[in-house]
Amino acid sequence: MFIKKFGNIRKWTVLFIVVALLFTSGVTGLGAEEKKQEDPNMRYLNAIKQYILDHYKMDVTEAELFEGAVRGVIEEHPELLNKAVEGMLNSLDEHSTYFSEEDYDDFSSEVDGQFGGIGITVNKKGEYITIVAPLENTPGERAGLKSGDKIIYVNGQDVTNKDIDLVLPLMRGEPGTSVQLGIKRDGVDQILYFDIVRELIKVNPITHKVLEDNIGYIQIQTFNGNTNEYITKALEEFDAQGITDLIIDIRYNTGGSLYQVVEVAKHFVPKGPIVSIEYKDPNRNETFYSDLEKTKYNLVVLVNEWSASASEILAGAIQDTKAGKIVGVTTYGKGTVQELLPLKKGGAMKLTIARYLTPSGKAIHGIGIQPDVEVKNKTRKLDVSTLEKLEVSRKITLNDTGKDVLAAEQRLNILGYDVGEPDEVFDEKTCEAVKSFQRDNNLFPYGVLDITTQIYLDNAMLDVEITEDEQLKTAIEILKSKDSTSDGSI
16 A cells, blocks of 8 residues: 555545535445445435435435435434545445544554654463563653563553553554653563653654675555655665665555655666656646666565565566566565545545556556566475474473473463573573563463473474475575566566
């Protein structure tokens, strides 16, 4: 998905939108099958409308009748106004939708890539919202929050056993306002309290690292308002290290900002068109261009079936201009553009207003981008024989050591429980991981690896599947052979 955002609507009222769109949809064009499935209430209303049009002596139009119907309902039940807007948008394509005020705020934060908060990443482990890590140079880090801290209270409210979606809004808020967290920390008996002033937090959607053979790897999670800023920093680091072989991973990236993906593409696409946008009004059509005189990277782009919209713009531009090779499976196939318009009565509507074409003029909606090299990842059952054997011969308690402790830690680690580095020592961290595992499996959560818990832990390995990233392996092989142009061969 990618979005163009607009300011307040000055000339329309929401009622005008309701009426205008309702009339233009029409009812007389329904096919036989659609008529058969038509809602009885709508059929009743349409029959009355048609009778009036056929027999009413004075002048009246279909638009006037529906305006009267809508006005009458909305005046009597103003709370249905946004429901009417939502109903209209739901009758359009799957990418046009209505956002409530809360949904609009959340969506805007996601697209903008910034929000008022304290700068921590969290997940749910057992009954606790647990801090994965504080982000660098944020209020959370400066306040002294640590990885593994469990959030017990937010502004005095107990959030134990609460869903993340309910807790996150409590911690977010306007920059300059305060939030108090009550934290349970391993090795500390009492609850620690932190009063933290919120700031504007910028979300970094980029992760990057250097792989074998000095190959640069950049994963773009989404095209939010910060994507080009952070990818520029990553590329500067690679340039300083003399890295010219590069993998861009946009698998599972469902899109984001049109303007951000265009700026990102300018790092890789040679001089010429990046993408063309076609509106209903041809006078609005526009093409975005790159002015890059010479590409400097041997480039491979990883895609999969969840790479959509803005991701497909990047992949399509690189493929069409032969700036790199596309590896993976056919992408999602979303070739339309939406605009986001805030409404006077609250919330916003996201409306499909255009489609886009790749530099060669291809429309990919419903089709997707075909990779130059098709590679599917392989999934296999975990080979338990590669792990230390869990003997299940004794009850393991705090400070016990041995190979059976290592075996338990290996299994907990694979299942996503934080034991640190598996080391044959049943320490406090492993004890907390065992408690979480016991809670998640409806066992008594007392942190002792009793026989029953060990059996549950060993059985959990039977369903674990390991994904072998053949797509990434192929990308590395292509770059090793220096064959990254889309018209080459492995």
